[in-house]
Amino acid sequence: MFIRRRTLLAASAASAVASPALAQNYPRRAVQLIVAFPAGGSTDVGARILAGLAEKDFGQPLTVVNKAGAGGQIGFTEAARARPDGYTLCFLNLPGMNTITLDPERKAAFTIDSFIPIVNQVLDPGFIWVKGDSPYKTLADLVDAAKKNPGKISACTTGILSDDHLAILMVQEAAKCEFRIVHFDGGAQQLTGVLGGHVDVAFDNVGSVFKRVATGEIRGLAVTDTQRSKFLPQIPITPELGMPTVISSSTRGVGAPKGTPADICKIVETAFLKAINSAEMKEKMDAVGLALKPMVGAEYAKYYADQQAQAKKYTEWALKMR
Amino acid sequence: MEALGHLLSGFAAALSWYYLLYAFVGCVLGTLIGVLPGLGPAAGTAILIPLTFSLDPTGAIIMLSAIYYGAMYGGTITSVLINVPGEAASVVTCIDGHQMARQGRAGSALGIAAIGSFVGGTLATVALVVVAMPLATLALKFGPAEFFALMVAGLCLVVGLAGKNILAALLMTVIGLLLALIGLDPVRGAPRFTFGIEELFDGIGFVPVVMGLFGVAELLLAAETRQTHMIQAELKSWMPTRQECKDSVGAIGRGTVVGFVLGLIPGVGAIVPTFMAYVLEKRVSKTPERFGKGAIEGVASAETANNAYANASMVPLLALGIPSSPTIAVLMGAFIINGITPGPFLFAEQPKLVWTVIASFFVGNVLLLILNLPLVGLWAKLLKIPFSYMCAGVLIFCVIGAYGLKQNLFDVWVMLGFGIIGYLLRKLDFPIAPAILALILGPMMEKSLRTTLEISGGSFAIFLDRPVALALLAIPVIVVGFLVFKPRSLAPLRESDAE
Amino acid sequence: MRQGRLIATGAMLVFCLFALWQSLLLSLTDRLGPGPGFFPFWLALIGAVLAVALLVTTFREAADPSDAETRILPHGEGGKRWLAIVVLLAAVTVAMEYVGFRIAMLVFNAVLVVALGERRWWVIAVFSILGSVGVYYVFTTWLDVLLPVSPFGF
Numbered sequence: 001m002f003i004r005r006r007t008l009l010a011a012s013a014a015s016a017v018a019s020p021a022l023a024q025n026y027p028r029r030a031v032q033l034i035v036a037f038p039a040g041g042s043t044d045v046g047a048r049i050l051a052g053l054a055e056k057d058f059g060q061p062l063t064v065v066n067k068a069g070a071g072g073q074i075g076f077t078e079a080a081r082a083r084p085d086g087y088t089l090c091f092l093n094l095p096g097m098n099t100i101t102l103d104p105e106r107k108a109a110f111t112i113d114s115f116i117p118i119v120n121q122v123l124d125p126g127f128i129w130v131k132g133d134s135p136y137k138t139l140a141d142l143v144d145a146a147k148k149n150p151g152k153i154s155a156c157t158t159g160i161l162s163d164d165h166l167a168i169l170m171v172q173e174a175a176k177c178e179f180r181i182v183h184f185d186g187g188a189q190q191l192t193g194v195l196g197g198h199v200d201v202a203f204d205n206v207g208s209v210f211k212r213v214a215t216g217e218i219r220g221l222a223v224t225d226t227q228r229s230k231f232l233p234q235i236p237i238t239p240e241l242g243m244p245t246v247i248s249s250s251t252r253g254v255g256a257p258k259g260t261p262a263d264i265c266k267i268v269e270t271a272f273l274k275a276i277n278s279a280e281m282k283e284k285m286d287a288v289g290l291a292l293k294p295m296v297g298a299e300y301a302k303y304y305a306d307q308q309a310q311a312k313k314y315t316e317w318a319l320k321m322r
Numbered sequence: 323m324e325a326l327g328h329l330l331s332g333f334a335a336a337l338s339w340y341y342l343l344y345a346f347v348g349c350v351l352g353t354l355i356g357v358l359p360g361l362g363p364a365a366g367t368a369i370l371i372p373l374t375f376s377l378d379p380t381g382a383i384i385m386l387s388a389i390y391y392g393a394m395y396g397g398t399i400t401s402v403l404i405n406v407p408g409e410a411a412s413v414v415t416c417i418d419g420h421q422m423a424r425q426g427r428a429g430s431a432l433g434i435a436a437i438g439s440f441v442g443g444t445l446a447t448v449a450l451v452v453v454a455m456p457l458a459t460l461a462l463k464f465g466p467a468e469f470f471a472l473m474v475a476g477l478c479l480v481v482g483l484a485g486k487n488i489l490a491a492l493l494m495t496v497i498g499l500l501l502a503l504i505g506l507d508p509v510r511g512a513p514r515f516t517f518g519i520e521e522l523f524d525g526i527g528f529v530p531v532v533m534g535l536f537g538v539a540e541l542l543l544a545a546e547t548r549q550t551h552m553i554q555a556e557l558k559s560w561m562p563t564r565q566e567c568k569d570s571v572g573a574i575g576r577g578t579v580v581g582f583v584l585g586l587i588p589g590v591g592a593i594v595p596t597f598m599a600y601v602l603e604k605r606v607s608k609t610p611e612r613f614g615k616g617a618i619e620g621v622a623s624a625e626t627a628n629n630a631y632a633n634a635s636m637v638p639l640l641a642l643g644i645p646s647s648p649t650i651a652v653l654m655g656a657f658i659i660n661g662i663t664p665g666p667f668l669f670a671e672q673p674k675l676v677w678t679v680i681a682s683f684f685v686g687n688v689l690l691l692i693l694n695l696p697l698v699g700l701w702a703k704l705l706k707i708p709f710s711y712m713c714a715g716v717l718i719f720c721v722i723g724a725y726g727l728k729q730n731l732f733d734v735w736v737m738l739g740f741g742i743i744g745y746l747l748r749k750l751d752f753p754i755a756p757a758i759l760a761l762i763l764g765p766m767m768e769k770s771l772r773t774t775l776e777i778s779g780g781s782f783a784i785f786l787d788r789p790v791a792l793a794l795l796a797i798p799v800i801v802v803g804f805l806v807f808k809p810r811s812l813a814p815l816r817e818s819d820a821e
Numbered sequence: 822m823r824q825g826r827l828i829a830t831g832a833m834l835v836f837c838l839f840a841l842w843q844s845l846l847l848s849l850t851d852r853l854g855p856g857p858g859f860f861p862f863w864l865a866l867i868g869a870v871l872a873v874a875l876l877v878t879t880f881r882e883a884a885d886p887s888d889a890e891t892r893i894l895p896h897g898e899g900g901k902r903w904l905a906i907v908v909l910l911a912a913v914t915v916a917m918e919y920v921g922f923r924i925a926m927l928v929f930n931a932v933l934v935v936a937l938g939e940r941r942w943w944v945i946a947v948f949s950i951l952g953s954v955g956v957y958y959v960f961t962t963w964l965d966v967l968l969p970v971s972p973f974g975f
Contacts, residue, residue: 039651069506069765074505077524107511160510182776192462195462196462198465198466284659287663288658489878493868493871500864545905708939713937714929717929718926718952721910721914722960738910741907741910746829746893747829772855775854
């Protein structure tokens with residue numbers, strides 16, 4: 001069924017849609033930008049900034065559509081099945097997307113080749129935080145508590161086998177402790193979950209929550225990166241805390257479903273890259289704590305492939321821990 | 323008191339003629355988006371964002387908020403006139419609104435909806451000003467366990483509406499929940515009940531289902547009897563009568579409270595408050611048998627709750643930075659692009675802008691009322707179109723609505739299938755509303771239950787530890803249990819309750 | 822009526838039992854907590870019990886004499902109009918894939934209004950064109966709503 005529809009789509013795309021005239025007119029109408037996580041999380045916030053700045057040059061509205069669930073699988077599946085005509089683009093979250101395709105239990109209807117990576121926007125390091133008035137003042141406090149009460153301290157992710165889930169598994173392995181893992185759809189739910197006192201700790205990313213550290217709403221315990229974040233210079237990184245193996249981040253860029261004509265991809269790349277490199281983008285991204293990492297073409301394609309290879313290692317390891 | 327001062331200066335800014343113009347244009351465009359099929363409020367709002375590029379941040383946000391309110395009202399019009407709810411929030415309006423139209427009271431229904439929306443929206447904005455921060459923080463205590471309990475309570479209360487058909491209503495609820503399971507598992511991702519049909523991976527769409535169950539089924543019922551017009555009755559009034567207004571006062575008040583309280587909780591969605599307000603209204607009514615047959619209180623309560631919800635859901639956005647619906651997320655995007663990061667720091671960082679926007683909510687609500695009351699007569703006149711054209715028109719409308727959201731012909735088949743199912747269910751007197759509510763709440767309900775059990779480590783005892791969740795679970799269980807197991811002793815009450 | 826309700830409830834029972842069987846193929850609970858089959862299994866079980874209960878109560882209900890006259894399936898003159906709508910809607914859904922929205926809707930509009938009793942040819946012509954080409958233009962050009970286009974581009 002799946003294959004038949006694909007070939008049918010490809011055939012119709014070849015006959016009617018992919019005529020050379022198409023790219024000349026592109027974009028003629030609003031373009032959907034699927035975000036596989038709920039509104040208000042760091043992927044969503046970055047996507048909305050990108051859409052807002054790029055659409056001025058792009059000439060047509062860029063509509064951010066949130067399709068959250070199952071660690072992004074619901075949104076990625078829909079994007080992979082969309083017509084490859086350039087009117088549906090998708091935010092690619094690495095390594096979350098890779099692990100989905102690698103876990104046989106997920107029965108993913110797409111592979112890593114179902115998307116053409118076009119332009120990368122963000123590299124957002126992992127960030128472990130608790131509520132502002134939590135008893136855990138440091139990562140060591142948290143780990144000690146988890147050791148004393150194995151499986152009692154609840155830690156939330158942005159989805160099963162997402163980068164955040166992997167980070168929890170890494171901490172468990174490094175510190176020989178055990179958390180009770182709760183899977184949310186995205187950052188917005190993590191925020192309500194931890195601030196509401198329903199979950200003890202969030203394994204999240206720096207973006208979109210960093211401002212709340214300064215207001216005291218949340219307390220940062222660690223950034224899971226090899227160098228301190230420029231947004232949170234006061235928060236220690238995991239290698240400093242004796243956990244050099246706990247390194248995790250989320251890379252987010254824009255891709256198109258396989259079969260999208262190359263000239264259309266080029267138009268998207270040019271418009272988006274211009275927006276990403278603009279001074280306005282930097283200012284807005286700084287305001288929400290998202291670190292830019294522009295990549296296009298061969299560089300992004302290589303990164304994309306490398307992530308898959310790395311994720312393969314982690315997924316096999318994570319599945320064994322299950 | 324400081325807030326009041328800020329608000330007054332906000333009003334001074336919002337009442338300048340160009341901001342009024344933005345709000346007015348926003349209301350008109352929003353209403354159009356709400357009326358037209360194939361465009362959800364979120365997509366419609368997003369498409370209009372480029373319009374606001376040339377505006378300053380305040381103007382842009384005023385206009386987008388106006389579009390949002392307008393879209394919420396637009397869905398009411400199609401619900402009343404042709405029994406097609408454009409979005410989830412208008413499903414309840416169909417129940418009594420379309421019945422009123424069939425009695426020639428379309429003007430009254432649309433009029434009271436505009437008035438109720440205005441009152442609900444305005445009062446909710448007042449409440450927003452007074453209690454935004456503390457209530458927003460309190461609402462966070464509402465966790466996955468309470469969420470699940472709220473969903474169960476909502477479903478059971480709607481089942482309670484069915485009167486003598488309680489078993490059938492319960493069964494329809496379960497069927498709706500089962501249909502909602504089709505697609506990818508919201509936690510683990512594996513496909514369920516899809517049988518390899520890839521169109522089912524995204525689940526069964528809500529819009530094609532309601533367009534079928536309500537719009538197409540209504541046409542099929544009408545086609546069976548010889549009709550020259552979709553609605554036979556003469557149009558009696560263009561405005562609610564004095565008596566109708568008097569009847570609706572209580573409903574509007576209660577609808578405001580229900581809508582506001584539920585709007586504070588991120589993620590509830592617009593449909594729960596409208597159903598809850600409707601159920602409450604039927605419960606307190608001295609003549610509950612009128613509900614479902616064109617009771618104006620039914621329309622008033624649902625529409626008021628809907629708009630109170632829309633305004634209250636700004637509280638989590640402004641006070642916590644959490645968008646609670648797709649449309650609010652579009653607004654949040656506009657905030658961010660205009661250099662405003664919503665969150666607890668917003669009131670401190672940019673008080674002038676926040677209060678101007680809040681003042682513009684008031685202005686938007688007033689404009690919506692001024693705009694819509696005169697148009698009520700015009701909309702109601704559409705019912706004069708002969709049946710054959712009305713029928714073709716509604717079907718074109720439904721086809722575009724079902725196809726347009728995902729550009730998928732499969733959804734048109736779904737709509738046709740549910741049209742026939744809806745026709746049969748109506749003939750057999752099976753209640754449809756519980757199935758619709760269940761279809762929408764299903765994914766949220768499963769997700770919150772599973773999250774709750776993840777938090778508790780698989781133990782159901784967590785519900786006993788949480789008083790709010792326990793209370794929410796207990797009340798409807800008692801109500802339904804009472805209706806199912808004590809039929810004889812309740813016989814006189816049930817007679818009056820029956821539809 | 823009573824017979825119709827029995828059949829409909831029976832169909833729902835089959836639906837629930839089918840869902841029950843399907844959910845048993847998924848994992849109910851595992852080390853990670855409730856699995857994909859957990860919610861469907863309990864739902865389908867509750868649904869099946871409810872359906873049986875409803876079957877029993879409907880069966881025991883005394884036959885209502887007025888019921889015999891209510892006919893569930895469409896019939897007579899009205900039945901023809903009913904059938905016209907359903908068949909045309911199905912036909913237009915098939916046709917849209919091959920001839921696009923405009924042509925399919927043009928024919929659909931014309932045939933439907935004629936089937937429902939309209940005979941003035943010029944009204945039919947104006948309505949059909951407005952309701953197909955006109956609607957197409959408004960929705961695709963102004964509102965960014967995509968409508969089906971045939972593989973030949975019209």
